[in-house]
Amino acid sequence: MPRLSAGARHRVRFALNGRAVEAEVEPRTTLLDTLRGPLAATGTHAGCEHGVCGACTIQVDGSMARACLMLAVQVEGASIRTVEGLAPAPDRLSVLQEAFREHHGLQCGFCTPGILMTLDAYLRDHPSPDERELREVLSGHLCRCTGYAPILRAALAAAERLREDVSHA
Amino acid sequence: MKPASFDYVRAEDRKEVLDVLRREGTEARILAGGQSLMPMLAMRLARPGVLVDVMGVPEFRILSDDAAGLTIGAGVRQAALGALPDLAQRHPMLAAALPWIGHAQTRSRGTVCGSVAHADPSAEIPLLLLALGGEVRLRSHRRARSLPAGEFFTGLMNTAKAENEMIDSVFIPAAKPGVGQAFREIGRRHGDYAIVACAAVADGAVLRLAVGGVADRPMMRSLPQPGDPTLEEALDAFAWDLGARDDLHATARYRRELVRRLGRATIEEAARCRA
Amino acid sequence: MNAEAPLQANGGTAPWTGRSLPRVEDAALLTGRGRYIDDLGAPPGTLHAAILRSQHGHARIESIDATRALALPGVEAVLTRDDIQALTTSLVVGVKAPVECWPIATDRVRYMGEPVAVVVARDRYLAEDAMDLISVRYAPLPPVLDPRAALAPDAPVLHEGLRGNLASDRSFRYGDPEAAFAAAPHRVSVVIDYPRNACTPIETYGVVAEYEPGTQSYDILANFQGPFSIHAVIARALKVPGNRLRLRTPRDSGGSFGVKQGVFPYMVLMAAASRITGRPVKWIEDRLEHLAASTCATNRATQLDAAVEADGRITALAWDQIEDCGAHLRAPEPATLYRMHGNMTGAYAVRNVSIRNRVVLTNKTPTGLNRGFGGPQVYFALERLVQRIALELGLDPLEVIRRNLVPADAFPYRSATGALLDSGDYGAAMEAALRDGGHEELLRRRDSARAAGRFYGIGYAAVVEPSVSNMGYISAVLTPAERKRAGPKNGAQATATVSADPLGAISVQVASVPQGQGHRTVLAQVVADVLGLRPEEIRVTSEMDTAKDAWSIASGNYASRFAPAVAGAAHLAATRLRDKLARIAASGLNLLPEEVEFAGGRVRARGNPDNALPFARVASASHWAPGTLPPEMEGGIRETVFWTPPELTAPTEADEVNSSLCHGFIFDICAVEIDPATAGIRIDRYVTMHDCGRVLHPGMVAGQVTGGFAHALGAALYEEHAYAPDGSFQTGTFADYLVPTATEVPDLRILHHETPSPFTPLGAKGVGEGNCMSTPVCIANAVADALGLPSITLPVTPARLAEHVFPPESEPPARVRPTTRPTATGQRGxxxxxxxxxxxxxxxxxxxxxxxxxxxxxxxxxxxxxxxxxxxxxxxxxxxxxxxxxxxxxxxxxxxxxxxxxxxxxxxxxxxxxxxxxxxxxxxxxxxxxxxxxxxxxxxxxxxxxxxxxxxxxxxxxxxxxxxxxxxxxxxxxxxxxxxxxxxxxxxxxxxxxxxx
Missing domain, CATH: 3.30.530.20 (START domain)
Incomplete structure (x- = not known):
């Protein structure tokens, strides 16, 4: 039975955006701090560190998760996806990202990575959401800049575009 | 806002979990989905010596829905329950209430049993367990026992679980044919803890209403049928007996009104749904 | 060519300005390449700070024992009052009163969350471990939390030097209010307690400070938003000349809404920590610290009386405002109280006004900039009053508004208290809002709902939105004699630099410190129009560095000054550069400079596009061949403009204050329905009409309006900085301080009516704060209309409406004892x-x-x-x-x-x-x-x-x-x-x- 002792650092290995990574962490180190610190994936943001604001939302094995509510040692062997893994190429945006740009779905951009990770996961499972469903899933995020209306428009537009892409494929 | 130090045990089977609980008692805390525990760790409100991560334990992954009822193991996430086929047909109250539990982003990690163990008086899952006549199945290194939900929840974040015990699973009996179920909730915002949540079961001549968010734990009472002239009085008595208090988000009076009005609406819906 | 006719400069093609172009900021922000303060890394050897904060609202500090904390390996220092006081002086206080303002508790703590000790350690986890080992002994003192109670003679006193809690008391008189009140047939009053709230940016404060002993200078990186007048406050506190305080801001900031002005006391603390430890020190505020102790808007107790004619015309207003700035008067307070001074008559032509302004201190978090800044407090009283006038006189509220609006032919209109309202047609905008907002339909809905016994109400708000603050308005807190001694303060200098590089590409640098408003995009559009280029060819940087950039005390992002002032300054700088380039090109093209035009990336003869030079070649000429420039020309590499509007004069002897340069107009209509079963409030429709002058980027203007509306909705229905009677702060998490989410914010219908400002280079006015001023009171008016309430307190929660929605409650059964003793409203003992x-x-x-x-x-x-x-x-x-x-x-x-x-x-x-x-x-x-x-x-x-x-x-x-x-x-x-x-x-x-x- 592996017991990781307090105060010491322990190696944790997992996949981050498809690449194997490892980090040395204390048992108490949050996944959020691990991503942002040793792994330098600073796109995931700390907004409240108590699981309410949603800025740190990532995907763990395909499901949405608050990185502040997880310990790094919990994701040993898991597959993590963050905002850095969304774009198809460094100079190209994904359909979802492009919709956010087109519809002004962001201002300061601090909450945006978490929202993108939620929508990326949600639209995969719910390709034809209506506005009410989108409001509900987005209610797990706080945005102080946009008033949410442009985010909803971006999400609806992205969903439509993704459906078209599927039907044309 | 960083947790204090603790050891971490990644348990591989149930025995390991129970051994740690046996040896370390109050110093040990079960880490399942972590959605309630992690904020408490980050705020240093809770400072356990060791966390036992139970999510890798195969025995706790049980999620079965058979003729007797629904068994939900300690490692089953709320989202997995929500994804159960036929949930809305077989357990309509659960299906109706699941979207009210936190947000999609927390249901994807949070476990059903973790919420039961946390015993927040405003949380939905303890209320549902009580309303549906559920049982909490506890285990220690020495014994296994089962408690009805009504005996398990003993007060504010307090339960009948001993310090060397853990919740192995919860069991919700299958809804009998013709039973009506309904759930309603009022919170400040979507996804917030309930100001008042009501869960009603109409089973033939028996009508039960369970209320969360008001007393120090979910409370349940049998009530007259809709249309019965004594219902209003009985709801009023229930509303008063719950001992509502003022807090930041609602007054005691507002909570009592919701028990009366939301309670009645929930009862009526359950009665309507009765075949 | 001149600055007044610039917009066809790109040669007949439609200007970029005014279009909703995609933002240049977005690609980085959408891919995780934002560069916020906590993403920038820190110098090697950087230590991390955590701040131990007061657990009491008011208490004497008996002792602080950090022995055990210091013994923890990896802990470098624990700083308390003595360490800070040895290296710094009190922060400057904005009133003439014997009161100090330290960034750390000295003899006592005066609000919950006040810093008591700063732990500096190898990492943040360790710093928090050490924090737990510090023991502080407090002797609790009685707190005072209510601004009216703070004035009572026996109230607990926060600052002994003041001998009471009153930090400032000024009375103002304009026209002849006494005569107007004596002559008026009606006197209508409202009494308001406006609560505290805060805009809570999702990124918290952050500071990295480094002291360089060799030059005795400080280098501070902070997500500060300005105004850079605060630079002087910090330098004085750190006891260095301004040029030994280098203050930098990161490229990206995760929202501010005024709030990040309040990071400055922490700059002082971290600078001192760096000096003591000899290492760079970094501190990232956490959310609990932010909610409890960063800053928030003022709460205000107001009585407002109106003298009213029988037809609803207001002939005089009498304001009595008690402003609660919390435990310390922290710069620039009491600015919240004076920001609106020129606008105390709102959108109305009222010539007789009296104002009494008192500033009190209470055991709550010190206040500061917050979106709307003083506007919500003023308009809540003023627009509630207008509804009360209508009710008491049996008039339609719209009629009362119409009879009092500043008439369209009166602009520019000098208000009684000194504002120069630049432009507008308030009546036309209002009528357009009623027409295009579907007001008739809402009236029908109300009629039918009420006929069916439902609660349905309609509220209105007419608001003037000031923008581009006069740096001199705050001096109205001083008497004219005190002002004279202090020297005049006025203006609103905006700066922008436009430069050409050796390959002829154009860069723009502004001292605007955006927090997500898309400044770089708009500036690229504005400059591209002047120079006949495409926006993507313009490179804009907006991070600030006080050691290298052109800046003034007015620099920064506040008072909605970007579009009217900063974009205008960039326009002027680009125009100046263009005029030089025109002279350079003229000789090569055999033209007079005024025959040169800039279009399509070329510099060419007006009317003969074939006679042209590539723009880059002209723009790079000053680098490569300065000797070929026209005689007596200073070259065309870099132009910096400092622009300040002449209208922003210092307050007059008679205390008339033109507190802002621009004045937008907003007319809001809100229709609500209250659920009789739950007392829940549903917004059926919200219409907001804006006249913000010329719109530079429609998408961003819409974003500012919807964003401001969401903040205002929070203030109206959900958010409150709540304190218990003992001074405890009660809304310390995002599960307690309730910010609206996507499920709470309704659709918003936005309308526009453009009257360009004659006072700004581009005709633009600010637009970001208006709904924070108009929406809380508009929603309150709608709820009051729905339930027939004479008064209403924010936030309007279902629980607060319960007694008006539900019939009286049954008596408790005999076996049930009252579980809560009756307490005063809002008290939760x-x-x-x-x-x-x-x-x-x-x-x-x-x-x-x-x-x-x-x-x-x-x-x-x-x-x-x-x-x-x-x-x-x-x-x-x-x-x-x-x-x-x-x-x-x-x-x-x-x-x-x-x-x-x-x-x-x-x-x-x-x-x-x-x-x-x-x-x-x-x-x-x-x-x-x-x-x-x-x-x-x-x-x-x-x-x-x-x-x-x-x-x-x-x-x-x-x-x-x-x-x-x-x-x-x-x-x-x-x-x-x-x-x-x-x-x-x-x-x-x-x-x-x-x-x-």
Missing amino acids: LSGEGEAVVDAPPQVLWDILFNPATLQAIVPGAHSVERLTDSHFRAEVTLGVGPVRGRYVVELELAEPVPPRSVVLTGSAEGGLGSGQGSGTVTLEPTPEGGTIIRYHYDAAVGGKVAAVGGRLLDGAARVVIGQFFTALANHASGGGAKRLGLLAWLRRLLRTGGRA
């Missing part, structure tokens, strides 16, 4: 009672209470009990509920003993998770069977972290802990021994003994 029947006589119980050995057995979780006197005990205990556990030092005192019948038990607890005080009376009543009925009731207050983060559960938790004590007492007396009972056993026992708790 913890109180309770219980009883138990025990088999032992009263004397046995009495002896247990007065004996340390037995007391130890019944105090929940006691490790030790020490007897200080016969009736005074100290205990170390572990208290908790569920998984929440903390160690506390508890003192128990037994007073007014009537042996063996009754005693008053007073207790206090102090620990890392917070503090508590309580007192209760215990009576021991003998039963005929030889037993005792123990009865107790208590009043308690719990403060500190547990109160801030666990308010929802606090009452229940207090009951559990106090219940444990009496259960144990009962148990012990019955021979149950010292064992602490589980709660179930306790409940069973209570049931068996017939007790209630």
Whole structure:
């Protein structure tokens, strides 16, 4: 039975955006701090560190998760996806990202990575959401800049575009 | 806002979990989905010596829905329950209430049993367990026992679980044919803890209403049928007996009104749904 | 060519400005390549700070012991008041009063969350470990929280130097208000308590400070937003000349809304920490710190009276405002109170005005910039008043508004209090809003809803939105004589630099410090139009560096100054560069400079596009061949413009203040329906009409309006910085401080009516703050209309509406005792009672209470009990509920003993998770069977972290802990021994003994 002792650092290995990574962490180190610190994936943001604001939302094995509510040692062997893994190429945006740009779905951009990770996961499972469903899933995020209306428009537009892409494929 | 130090045990089977609980008692805390525990760790409100991560334990992954009822193991996430086929047909109250539990982003990690163990008086899952006549199945290194939900929840974040015990699973009996179920909730915002949540079961001549968010734990009472002239009085008595208090988000009076009005609406819906 | 006719400069093609182009900022922000302060890395050797904060609203600091913290390996320093005071001076205070403002608690703490010690350690986790090891002994003082109460002669005093809590008291008089009131047939009044709220950017404060001993200078990186007048405040506090304080901002900032002005005291703290440790020091605020102690808008107690003619015309206004700035008057306060000074008549032509402005200090977080800044407080009173006038005079509120609006032919209009309203047609905008907002339909909906017995209401708000603050308005807090001595202050200097590089590409640098408003995109559009280029060819940087950039005290992002002032300055700088380039090109093209035009990336002859040079070639000429430039020309590499509007003059002798340069107009319509079953508020429709002058980027203007609306909706319905009567802060998490989410914010119908400002280079006005001013009162007016309420307090929650929506409540059944003692509105004292029947006589119980050995057995979780006197005990205990556990030092005192019948038990607890005080009376009543009925009731207050983060559960938790004590007492007396009972056993026992708790 592996017991990781307090105060010491322990190696944790997992996949981050498809690449194997490892980090040395204390048992108490949050996944959020691990991503942002040793792994330098600073796109995931700390907004409240108590699981309410949603800025740190990532995907763990395909499901949405608050990185502040997880310990790094919990994701040993898991597959993590963050905002850095969304774009198809460094100079190209994904359909979802492009919709956010087109519809002004962001201002300061601090909450945006978490929202993108939620929508990326949600639209995969719910390709034809209506506005009410989108409001509900987005209610797990706080945005102080946009008033949410442009985010909803971006999400609806992205969903439509993704459906078209599927039907044309 | 960083947790204090603790050891971490990644348990591989149930025995390991129970051994740690046996040896370390109050110093040990079960880490399942972590959605309630992690904020408490980050705020240093809770400072356990060791966390036992139970999510890798195969025995706790049980999620079965058979003729007797629904068994939900300690490692089953709320989202997995929500994804159960036929949930809305077989357990309509659960299906109706699941979207009210936190947000999609927390249901994807949070476990059903973790919420039961946390015993927040405003949380939905303890209320549902009580309303549906559920049982909490506890285990220690020495014994296994089962408690009805009504005996398990003993007060504010307090339960009948001993310090060397853990919740192995919860069991919700299958809804009998013709039973009506309904759930309603009022919170400040979507996804917030309930100001008042009501869960009603109409089973033939028996009508039960369970209320969360008001007393120090979910409370349940049998009530007259809709249309019965004594219902209003009985709801009023229930509303008063719950001992509502003022807090930041609602007054005691507002909570009592919701028990009366939301309670009645929930009862009526359950009665309507009765075949 | 001149600056006044610039917009066709790109040669007949439609200008870029005014189009909703995609933002240049977005690609980085969408892919995780934002560069916010915590993403920038830190110099090698950087230490991390954590701040120990007060658990009390008001207390004397008796001692601070950091010995154990300092012994922890990896902890470099623990700084307290003496360390900070040795290196710094008090922050400058904006009023002439004997009061200081330190960034750390000195002799006492004055608000919950006030910094008490700064721990500097190898990493943040460790710094927080060390924080837990510092023990601070406090002697609690009575707090004062309400601004009116703070003025009472016997109120607790925060700052002895002031001798009271009044920091400023000024009266103003314009026209002849006394005569107008005497002549008016009606006098209508409103009394308002405007609550505290804050815009809570999702990124918290951050500071990295480094002291360089060789040059005795500080280099500070912070996500500060301006105004850079604060640079002077920090430099003075750090006792260095301004040029030894280099202040930089990161490229990206995760929102501010005014709030990040308030990071500056922490710059002083971290700078001092760096100097003491000899290492760079980084501090990232956490959310609990931010909610409790960063800053927030002022709460304000206002009485506003109007003298009104029979037709609804207002002939005079009398304002009495008591502004609550919290525990310290922190720069630039009391600016919130004076920002609106020119606009105290709002959108109305009222010539007679009296104003009394008082500023008080209370035991709450110091206030500062917050979106809307003073506007919400003023308009809540003014627009509530307009609705009251309509009701009291039996008029349509729209008629009252129409009769009082500044007429369209009066612009520019000088308000009674000194504002120069630049442009507008308020009446036309209002009528357009009613027409295009579907007002008739809403009236029909209201009629039919009311006919069906439903609660439906419509509210309005007409608001003038000021933007581009006059740096001189705050000096209105001084008397004219004091102002004279201090020297004049005025203006609003905006700066922009446009430069060409050796390849002829154009860069723009502005001192605007955006936090997501898309400044770089708009500036690229504006400059591209002037130079005939495409926006993507323009490179804009907006991070600030006071050591290298052009800036002034007015630099920064506040008072909605970007579009009117900063974009205008960039336009002027680009125009200046263009004019030079035109002269350079003219000789090569054989033209006069005025025959040159810039279009399509070329510099060419007007009317003969073939006679042209590539733009880059002209723009790079000054680099490569300065000798070929026209004679006496200074070159065309770089142009910096400092622009300040001449209209922003200093306050006059008569205290007339043109507090802002631009004045947009907003007319809002809100229709609400209240659910009779839940008292829930549903916004059926919200229409907001904006005249913000010329729109530079429609998408961003819409974004500012919807964003401001969401903030205002929060202030109206959800958000409040709440304090308990003991000074505890109660909304310390995002589960308690309720920010609207996507499920709460309704659709918004935005309308526009453009009247360009004649005072700004591009005709633009600010637009970002208006809905924070108009929307809270518009929603309140709608709710008041729906329920027929004479007054309404924000936030409007269903619980607050309950008594107006529901019929009177039944009497409680006899068996139910009141569980909450009546308290004043908004006060949430913890109180309770219980009883138990025990088999032992009263004397046995009495002896247990007065004996340390037995007391130890019944105090929940006691490790030790020490007897200080016969009736005074100290205990170390572990208290908790569920998984929440903390160690506390508890003192128990037994007073007014009537042996063996009754005693008053007073207790206090102090620990890392917070503090508590309580007192209760215990009576021991003998039963005929030889037993005792123990009865107790208590009043308690719990403060500190547990109160801030666990308010929802606090009452229940207090009951559990106090219940444990009496259960144990009962148990012990019955021979149950010292064992602490589980709660179930306790409940069973209570049931068996017939007790209630």
